[in-house]
Amino acid sequence: MSRNAMQWAQRPKFPPTHYVDSRVYTSEEIFREEQEKIFNKVWIIACHESEIPNAYDYRTFRHPGGQNLIIIRGDDNQVRAFYNICPHRGNVILYDPSGNAKRMTCIFHAWSFDCRGNCIDISRGKEGYQDRLSLQDVGLREVRCEVGYGGFVWVNVDDNACTLKEYIGDALSMLEPHMQEPLEVFHYHKAIVNTNYKLWHDTNSEFYHDFMHYFNRITGMLQPGYFDRKYVGYPNGHASVGSMEIKYDKYEGSKDRKVGWPGLAPGGWILIDIFPGMTYNLRTSVLRMDTAIPLGPNKVIIEFRGLGLKRDTPEMRAERIFDHNMIWGPFGRNLHEDLLGVHGQGIAMRDERTDSRWVLHGREENMTIHDEGGMRHYYAEWSRRMGRPAYDPFGDRGIAGKAAAA
Template sequence: MGRTAAEWSAPPKFPATHYVDSRLYTDEAIFKEEKEKLFRPSWIIACHESELPEAFDYRLFTHPAGVPLIMVRGDDARVRAFYNICPHRGNTILHDPSGNAKRMTCIFHQWSFDTRGNCVEISRAEQGYQERFRKEDASMREVKCELAYGGFVWVNLADDCAPLREFIGGAMDILDPYMQEPMELFHYHRAHVRTNFKLWHDTNSEFYHDFLHYFNRITGMLQPGYFDRRYTGFPNGHATVGSMQIQYDKYEGSKERAVGWPGLAPGGWYMVDLFPGMTYNLRTSVMRIDTSIPLSPNEVLIEFRGLGLKRDTAEERAQRVFDHNTIWGPFGRNLHEDLLAVTGQGRAMREGTDSRWVIQGREENSTIHDEVGMRHYYAEWSRRMGRPAYAPY
């Protein structure tokens, strides 16, 4: 028998920690607050160092808090991050998404900057400013930047932020043994999805949704040990998922992976979820990284990166690309199904649909179909936002 409006709106019969108010996925005020309280003070992956292989190489990145950034490798080989905003009249400095620039010049009035953020040229400076304003007064706004955890470039907008390793804590320890060799990017694409960024991260926080994936239902879920993998929560909202060995030869049209990963057992798989919206996913022969860039309460840009080893032969790299695209490419076996699911959530939860609650009530001793990963995430969300996810108003 169906429920009445009052029954539909009543809180689920679970502890308050086991459900969230679905309005936190659609409320514009909450979204703006998240950008300031979750993303601005957090360390965020901007790109991989292999995307900036040479001196003066740059790449643009829109920070989840909304700030446009330039990631650039200087003549000293150091990678730095700056606002992509001219200090003169607030114009965009660089427009192409990537390139090589010894000088970064604003097209508006030809003010130029070097890769260390110094202003090196102000057109007709003496005539217009005399001694009242100098190049030294017009340097770029630099933000905190570190290279770590597999060669990724991390940024933090807060000048007084804690060091990256303090933010991560022990969450990456499970992957550290497998990130000792230099990696190189071989795949990048973005998905523009009509859903809330937290709903995407939720899919990486629970594996109960393996029922969504046909190939997972007929292969991995039938393997011994599948249900034994455990979630481990860490401070700051991070979590890891224990490993399992995937029998790829059981997949229709697939076979056992011909290329592995240094130190990883054949078919091995590790995953780390990082608050507020990043995931490391090492699966047999490929490292995949997801980074969420929220655009609105019901709109997110997800950056997907696939990486192999820098020392790969041409044959090894070709195999890694094949392995990656089979599962995680835009037309792979899993990714499009995940995107379809969260798009459906975004459609059903948009403002005015009368969606009310999202249940996170499964308890299976913190194993793979337990929803403890989601509860752990929203506990951190509640702490940072200063309001409980189950009653945010």
Template sequence: MSSLSSQLTESRMSRNATEWQQRPNFPDTHFVSTDIYTDEQIFRQEQELIFNKVWIIACHESELQNAYDYRTFNHPGGAPLIVVRGEDMKVRSFYNICPHRGNTLLYEPVGNAKRITCIFHAWSFDVKGNCIDISRGKQGYQDRYGCEQAGLREVKTEIGYGGFVWVNVDDQCSSLGEYIGDSMSMLDEQLNMPLEVFHYHKAVVNTNYKLWHDTNSEFYHDYMHYFNRITGMIQPGYFDRKYTGYPNGHASVGSMAIKYDAYEGSKARGVGWPGLAPGGWVLIDIFPGMTFNLRTSVLRMDTAIPLGPNKLLIEFRGLGLKSDTPEERAERIRDHNTIWGPFGRNLHEDLLGVHGQGLAMRDRTDSKWVLHGREENMTIHDEGGMRHFYAEWSRRMGRMAHDPHGKAGTAQAAA
């Protein structure tokens, strides 16, 4: 063997099976076990201890413009919900389940209904959740059971932070304001006006919901986006943006100006957003899977809804101002679709990234780790936002994200 070949062999950078399974030489906070992305038991516990305890965005108020308008929503904790605007114009939410025999009440994703009637036995309910008719009720139940006992199961509902409809299936939960705290303060002015959804689409990806939220929580992955590298990374101020963590696992990223005309074929945006500097960009992550992304002229909202440990439904909404002229709205739609629509520059690249992660982690049999170890003084490529998320995840789950089954603790105790 030549001397050069010998040197290359001795200085190899690959790892054998034993080395691959070694824990990273980082603090426990700087990496996580891939079990938290693949384990069915952990996922079921997440549904119980996280998703069934926190506020989740179900839709936007502009999607329920008229009395009796409704949307169905698959809550990430597992419960199917109905979100409906009453004749009093108040938005309420209920389980989409008939209290008689557990049948689904509404099957269409959107619609308008003054009366909700179960197809199974024709029990009927109004949009306030009251039971208004039990077919052959007196004959079957006499005085033992009636409409007053058969109302729909209501879910706590609040509208806020840009007009989004938030739901919480925990009757003992704190208010939405208490849950959000100061985390949305960077967008107080920008969201303090009526907004309107102009674009909605969804994607189902074979991945874990946390991997999608990871992608929204760190900008090191901007190396995946040519558009972002040109319009953002090489522009002044990009690496100065700071992460700020808030209670309950939320985090924000400081603003900067995006230089759109640096990208060939693009141009500076003609429509801005009130209170946002020209080319401005603000991103706020809300635990456990929602992201407000205001970029120059468009607000994009992502809501991650896990369907299992290895399958994820992501809802994407593009929003503009309700006061937009037709010309302004057309400009916002063009801006949105250039970057974030199904055929834009960025979105399919992000989806491909988390799809690849999902494929690599699925059905694995060896031990692997995901690193969150970058430290850059909590600036844009620091992975502190992800560490902040997993600290909250660990607190709520009663498990450590780096050692969810307590293997390290067991080994140390045995030693």
């Protein structure tokens, strides 16, 4: 029987922790607050060190908090991050997404900076400033930057935030033994999707959505042990979903894999979500990294990187690329289905008639693979950082005081 408008607006009969108000995905107010209270306070992956292998190599990075950053390798081999803003008149310094710049010169008034952020030249500086301004006074504003956990370059725009090690804690302990060798990005793909960044991370946080993937249904869900994988939640909103061995030979079109991954069982699979929008996904012979960069409440850039071992021979690299593209490439079996799923959610969430809807996170299966405990863990951290409960973010549902009765 269909539901009328009054029934549709009623919350489901679950504890408040088991659903969220759909407005957390669509509200401009919520998004601006997320930028300030979440993205500007946590460690975020900007790129991988292999993308800037040589001195003076750089990448520009749009931080999810809205800032424009430069990630550059110095002449001392150290990777640093700076605001991509000239301290003179606030102009953008580097416009290209990547390149090599021994000298970074602002096009506005030709002020120049070196790879360590020092100002090295002010056009007609003596004539204009005499002795009133020193080069040391106008260097680039540095951002905290660390390289770690697989060679990824992490940034944090909060000078007072905890260290990267403190932020990650034990969340990557299952994966760290498999990331001891230098890695290299061999595939980069970017998708701009009309959806909320949390919907993408939701998809990475639960495997009930494997019903959407034909390939996963026949290579994973039918195998012994699939439903026994356990979610483990870590401080700061991170979570892992255990590990298992995927029997790819169950799929008629699959082929034997000659290239594995150091320390990982053949067909091994480990997935770890890092709050608020990053996912390590090690599967068989490839490490995939997803990073979400929101452009607003209803639009997100999702970056996909495929990584292999830096020491790969051409033959090994070709095998990894084949494995990656068969599952995760733009024309692979899974990626387009995931993007279609979150795009459809984005369409529905933006429909003004759905403002009274709730999104259920109510599956309970003893914290195994189809339990939505990972999502509940995520939104508990989201609520803590935001100072708003995800189930009643505006305090207008009249349910905050009824949690005990739910």
